[in-house]
Ligand SMILES: Nc1ncnc2c1ncn2[C@@H]1O[C@H](COP(=O)(O)OP(=O)(O)OP(=O)(O)O)[C@@H](O)[C@H]1O
């Protein structure tokens with residue numbers, strides 16, 4: 439399942455906001471088709487790590503490789519972003535556009551796909567996330583869970599090599615969490631490479647190939663979900679898990 | 684002394700002629716003002732040196748009277764460029780440049796009001812900053828901008844009266860001419876005021892209408 443060349447490799451990443459050091463030398467390798475679930479307390483740097491991967495935040499130092507190619511904001515930033523689909527906690531759908539246009543915009547403007555193929559793909563993706571009938575709705579007319587599924591479809595429409603999820607269900611009412619996790623699970627089973635920041639431990643256990651525990655800007659512990667959850671080696675991991683499980 | 688309604692009515696044709704010029708000047712100035720203001724507003728938020736050029740422009744215009752700006756264009760500029768500037772051109776120039784600075788601030792505020800997540804989502808899809816501005820930010824900012832932009836149009840409609848000082852026969856200037864002949868300032872200025880009121884009221888109605896249309900589009 440995991441090939442030799444990692445899909446994403448992070449080496450020694452540092453990031454500070456003013457005086458606040460948020461990432462203190464993070465290294466991480468994600469294999470092709472692997473689902474890595476990142477957990478950790480609030481403020482530990484999970485979002486920052488994810489946002490550094492596609493340079494929504496610029497790291498202070500360290501290297502990021504996508505499929506063996508180093509990410510260099512001066513040279514390949516936009517190509518890299520096209521290959522990393524991102525799903526945000528707050529959906530960030532474009533409210534002035536219909537669902538279909540939300541999904542087809544980037545493929546057309548960025549990839550240069552023609553309108554017809556872009557719409558065909560968008561409708562397929564909408565069917566996949568269970569929203570085939572919502573193509574002509576505006577985001578404002580959808581529930582939170584539906585919006586997040588559209589956001590996933592929008593990211594998928596660029597046919598990225600990696601999907602990044604930053605707490606995709608944290609802004610949702612409890613009854614809508616399941617439908618979003620279901621879609622994510624489907625993607626995982628199809629072999630997508632995914633990095634998922636989440637507090638949904640059930641998802642981590644069931645879908646994750648590996649769990650990464652972050653605290654205070656460091657990766658403290660990582661391993662298969664079963665091991666990390668049932669037999670955490672580090673005291674800080676134990677403490678965190680005891681609070682949330 | 685009694686109030687002479689007949690004078691109000693009889694000055695109307697000539698005043699309306701002036702009002703036509705007022706509307707024309709305002710419309711042209713609004714058109715260029717929106718273009719200049721959009722560019723300056725975006726430049727103001729950018730990171731390059733254009734940011735400072737835009738800031739100087741906006742602060743200078745907003746910090747000085749339109750009357751003085753009109754004098755600079757009409758009386759000052761010809762000495763620099765070596766040829767006279769027709770009053771009409773000078774008025775359009777002064778009003779457009781003036782309006783541009785106010786529109787720039789409106790545009791800036793409108794853009795800043797858009798959630799940062801919108802830009803992040805667009806960038807994360809691989810869009811350029813320009814595409815993000817064009818397809819994501821500006822269309823949404825436009826909705827925010829519409830009401831203050833309407834107010835700016837109304838302000839400009841009234842402020843355009845200042846160009847009467849360079850002998851352009853817009854509404855106020857026409858009023859002055861009629862008073863010169865009739866010596867009845869009260870009736871004439873009242874008539875002028877009524878015409879302004881009708882114009883500003885119409886503009887605000889139109890803006891309200893557009894605002895509703897845009898809102899329903901969501
Ligand atoms: N743009 C920013 N400017 C300043 N500080 C920031 C910025 N973004 C994040 N931080 C700070 O960096 C720290 C790490 O934030 P980050 O969002 O990465 O944490 P997190 O692990 O995702 O937490 P949460 O579970 O609450 O989402 C926090 O203390 C946060 O306040």
Ligand SMILES: [Mg+2]
Pocket residue numbers: 484485486604605
């Ligand atoms: Mg976070």
